[in-house]
């Protein structure tokens with residue numbers, strides 16, 4: 253049976269478990285001043301081809317919120333798509349970490365914030381000077397929450413807007429690896445070269461046990477990040493285990509190999525689904541997250557067969573199917589065979 257519930261439902265890559273086990277003996281300085289942590293920061297700088305400030309944390313919510321709070325004061329505003337994880341799936345953590353900043357959301361195809369709407373919303377929100385909210389951050393996600401990729405030019409359009417208004421551009425990169433894998437744009441092209449100030453670079457969904465890096469390209473604006481992480485309870489004492497995960501994740505481009513596999517499985521699923529009558533796509537679904545419209549009785553019958561996946565709450569009649577680094581071709585084929593049979597019967 254297929255499990256397309258979430259890439260978070262996948263396990264841990266053996267190389268990452270092995271790296272953690274290898275780090276387990278002996279003493280190492282606590283709180284992130286160990287040699288492995290320092291070398292991971294250097295490795296991230298090499299990967300992104302520029303000097304960075306990189307902080308490791310254990311959850312994507314922490315990575316996003318510490319990153320946002322670094323750029324946004326309690327009286328600031330964060331502007332993102334209405335489907336964004338920060339607006340829908342992080343409770344009020346962004347508000348908690350920033351000390352009360354307000355989130356504003358806009359629409360846009362495939363969960364890419366519509367630029368005109370953004371301009372308008374930013375304009376209106378900050379129009380009353382001291383009485384209003386100070387526009388601080390534009391936040392996008394790559395992959396987007398509807399499984400789409402951004403091109404460097406698209407990202408540059410947001411950064412130009414942000415810079416023209418004295419704001420910062422932040423990327424939620426919980427699935428950044430899936431945005432990079434199989435494409436010609438480099439991590440640098442998709443971030444600082446396109447004007448991005450910081451990225452949360454996710455590893456958890458893509459092979460780690462619990463590890464995310466907040467990568468600041470705008471180092472001068474990142475001075476408070478470490479204190480915000482500490483204050484928020486996300487400075488791990490046995491930090492070497494976060495570093496060990498990231499070290500193995502970066503070794504031999506494991507992060508890319510895992511994401512490439514997840515994307516290939518996603519696209520194999522997509523091409524089989526496209527050939528099934530009555531199945532439509534609610535988004536471009538370019539990598540490992542597919543958003544599929546199907547009649548509810550068919551979804552229920554698939555659940556009855558034992559396949560796992562969720563209905564997407566904000567899009568009526570739409571189901572999210574997520575593949576991961578552990579997805580097998582047999583799962584994809586079994587799911588499609590069952591759906592094909594249901595479509596023929598129905």
Ligand SMILES: Cc1ncc(COP(=O)(O)O)c(C=O)c1O
Nearest residue numbers: 311312313314337393397424426
């Ligand atoms: C787009 C996006 N951002 C961030 C996260 C990270 O969230 P968590 O705090 O659950 O690790 C997720 C996880 O589902 C996500 O889908």
